[in-house]
Amino acid sequence: MDMDSSLGPVDREETLAEKVYRRLRDALVGGRLVPGQKLVHRMLAADLGVSPTPVREALLRLVSEGALELDARGIAWVPRLAVDRYDEIMDLRVELEGRAAARAALLAAPADVEALRGIQVRLMQGRRAKDMRVVLEENERFHFGVIAIARMPVLQRVVESLWVQVGPTISLLIAVPRPVAPEDHPHEAWLRALATHDPEGARAALERDLREHAAMLRPLLAEAPPAEAALRAPRRAAAG
Template sequence: MPPDATFAPVDRDETLAEKVYARLRSALVGGRLVPGQKLVHRQLAQDLGVSPTPVREALLRLVSEGALDLDARGIAWVPRLPRDRYAEIMELREELEGRAAARAATLATPADIAALRAIHARLMKGRRAEDGAVVLAENERFHFGVIAIARMPVLQRVVENLWTQVGPTISLLSSVPRKISPAGHPHDDLLRALETRDPAAARAAVERDLREHAAIVAPLLGTA
């Protein structure tokens, strides 16, 4: 009987490609790569301490997912989202993250809420210190923390893909001076909704959060 190829040994480059992909995807989601930035695979390979092959595979995978583009020379770069594509992504985020927040309101434990409150406290500390990197990182943790509470893995994967595309554009928020709204931060509204188990209020808080972000970022973007 011929050997079953289903569980053939994994090629080392395939494993490295997954690791490189995860590293690059995390940088995109977290806004650590900015629109217009070029990603030369040989330089990335040197920085990451791997061969060029897994880096090339990871970059092409991100291109196929719409997170990166290729220029005429085949060099990957972070695209500048046109306003209409950004708006579409944010509308989808409102729908999906709002749904996750509504479900999280029925499932969140006191420990879950305390963890989110600690994340938000670090976010606000970073905001007062005008530390954009901290704000972006803690904002990402907060949003995906809510989704994790909702226990919706399929929705989470879709949202992760949307964040991969829009993450670099979200980084523009750190370049714009912002005052705290008189209505308070939407994260505070969401935390209260989780505490009171109010799905409608949880959804509304997420929608307000994303719309306030979009109102700042959209004017900075060009048209297609």
């Protein structure tokens, strides 16, 4: 007897848990959730206007991905990365985003470069206004804009998973403004490399950008408040 291999149609509408997951994931990537911040699912549910169940599911998914941890009571919180884990993530970002930067330099059209230049203008306006929300949002748009030009969807998904883990750490830069003149910002060299189709120049600009951030953040991570250690616990099975 032949077996029917058809799995049948599925409901394509995104579930509430998926929508909440993406909202929280975007907040982590963009540095809008900060290290040490607790994410109590009932409070989040009230803020998002949904029931606690999809929030709980989303939080557990982020815990399983290493983006969040659970304290001794099972409440999700945003961890501050250990220096060695941060270094590993940054090395992977340099490698993967460097590949995307080099490929984007070969594929970038003038319109692509102009779109990125507009993002950089807004980023620098945010810096002058000391508006870190704008700076973080536009920086994210710039980096993922380059990856979009490279047309490497598999690489993009891997990079997104790294940003989810490291994104909250970027918020620590609020305490250490970047001492770089606008004309010497690594994004400017990156834009020139994209405009002139220079893969190695684009890769070098990306690496300079990430390494300069790392040089400022590593000392801050090494000074993690002792109170955060009390939040850590081996329990990872349920969110409070």
